[in-house]
Amino acid sequence: MQESTDILEVGVWRGDVTGGQLVSYQVPRQSSQTILDVVTWIQRELDPGLSYRFSCRVGMCGSCAMMVNGIPRWTCRTHVQKVVQDNRLTIEPMRNMPVIKDLVSNMDEFFAKWKLAEGQFHGRKTRYDPIEPLLPDSPRRLAASAAIECINCGICYASCDVVSWNPAYLGPAALNRAWSLVNDERDIGQQSRLNAIAADAGCHNCHSHANCATYCPNELNPTASIAGLKRLAARAAFAGKI
Amino acid sequence: MSGFRLYLLQRITAMIMAPLVILHLGVMIFAIQGGLDSAEILSRTQGSFFWGTSYGLFVLAVSIHAAIGIRVVLFEWASFRGVLLNIISWLVFVVLITMGARAVYAVVA
Numbered sequence: 001m002q003e004s005t006d007i008l009e010v011g012v013w014r015g016d017v018t019g020g021q022l023v024s025y026q027v028p029r030q031s032s033q034t035i036l037d038v039v040t041w042i043q044r045e046l047d048p049g050l051s052y053r054f055s056c057r058v059g060m061c062g063s064c065a066m067m068v069n070g071i072p073r074w075t076c077r078t079h080v081q082k083v084v085q086d087n088r089l090t091i092e093p094m095r096n097m098p099v100i101k102d103l104v105s106n107m108d109e110f111f112a113k114w115k116l117a118e119g120q121f122h123g124r125k126t127r128y129d130p131i132e133p134l135l136p137d138s139p140r141r142l143a144a145s146a147a148i149e150c151i152n153c154g155i156c157y158a159s160c161d162v163v164s165w166n167p168a169y170l171g172p173a174a175l176n177r178a179w180s181l182v183n184d185e186r187d188i189g190q191q192s193r194l195n196a197i198a199a200d201a202g203c204h205n206c207h208s209h210a211n212c213a214t215y216c217p218n219e220l221n222p223t224a225s226i227a228g229l230k231r232l233a234a235r236a237a238f239a240g241k242i
Numbered sequence: 243m244s245g246f247r248l249y250l251l252q253r254i255t256a257m258i259m260a261p262l263v264i265l266h267l268g269v270m271i272f273a274i275q276g277g278l279d280s281a282e283i284l285s286r287t288q289g290s291f292f293w294g295t296s297y298g299l300f301v302l303a304v305s306i307h308a309a310i311g312i313r314v315v316l317f318e319w320a321s322f323r324g325v326l327l328n329i330i331s332w333l334v335f336v337v338l339i340t341m342g343a344r345a346v347y348a349v350v351a
């Protein structure tokens with residue numbers, strides 16, 4: 001591969017809850033290098049005190065998200081070549097989440113909102129009941145499938161301006177999860193889910209500006225899922241159910 | 243009123259406004275063809291139940307729609323919350339409906 005220069009200028013945010021700043025590092029450029037490779041190289045070769053989070057390195061676990069040149073990305077699957085600007089990279093912890101240390105953000109609230117949005121499955125059967133048949137091409141199953149491949153990376157949440165303006169807003173990931181369960185025919189918790197998604201922090205706060213859908217690394221479309229929730233909640237309101 | 247109901251009300255008022263705007267523009271373009279002055283317009287609108295109701299409804303829809311919209315902007319961009327947010331939203335509504343009602347009164351009564 002043809003490289004423009006051999007050394008990358010990398011600004012990495014260092015600090016903790018009390019504050020921090022960008023620290024510059026020079027990192028040798030390599031072919032097929034990912035952002036996660038860059039961060040790992042800095043920790044191994046320059047500063048073992050650098051904190052960051054990753055696990056699978058193949059885009060499965062959702063733990064490696066960071067802001068790269070201002071945009072939230074899954075760093076294990078983001079090639080330097082794709083995002084580098086003038087041989088420079090800026091790597092920061094996720095937007096819309098408090099930082100713990102360096103590139104590690106605190107995702108407690110992000111996951112708490114999954115629960116608030118009734119993102120848990122409410123089943124009606126026990127292990128002794130026969131398995132319920134679900135037609136793979138039924139409309140609800142297809143709608144659920146479109147929303148189901150979420151890896152909980154928080155990238156959509158970091159990209160959402162409404163979350164930054166209204167920190168209570170449940171956000172795209174939790175609402176997308178709620179939408180996949182709305183379409184789960186086996187779920188018996190639909191009324192409580194309806195109440196949750198139409199509560200003050202709920203789906204109607206979304207401005208449909210689709211940052212979430214633009215940056216979701218798994219190409220999910222939370223904007224469309226939330227539009228589905230809005231229609232559902234509107235119908236429920238007219239029917240007097242919420 | 244809950245946030246979701248305000249959201250719904252804003253959508254409903256938008257649906258009321260859209261055809262009324264089209265009606266307003268359509269009639270204006272149609273009526274202006276042969277040249278028209280204000281006296282002629284007033285002669286048609288004054289005492290008209292139809293125009294009074296149409297513009298009255300439009301003014302009501304606009305006032306509700308805009309007050310809710312500005313409420314969201316103030317909430318998100320200016321961090322207004324609670325009672326203050328409600329007071330300002332009601333004020334916006336009252337100002338708009340007063341101005342609009344005066345205008346409707348002026349052309350219909």
Ligand code: SF4
Nearest residue numbers: 160206207209210212
């Ligand atoms: S579409 Fe809605 S959820 Fe997605 S980024 Fe925009 S406001 Fe947030």
Ligand code: SF4
Nearest residue numbers: 150151153154156216
């Ligand atoms: S919807 Fe996409 S961006 Fe959001 S948490 Fe799931 S995988 Fe990540």
Ligand code: FES
Nearest residue numbers: 057061062064076
């Ligand atoms: S390390 Fe698992 S998704 Fe990146």
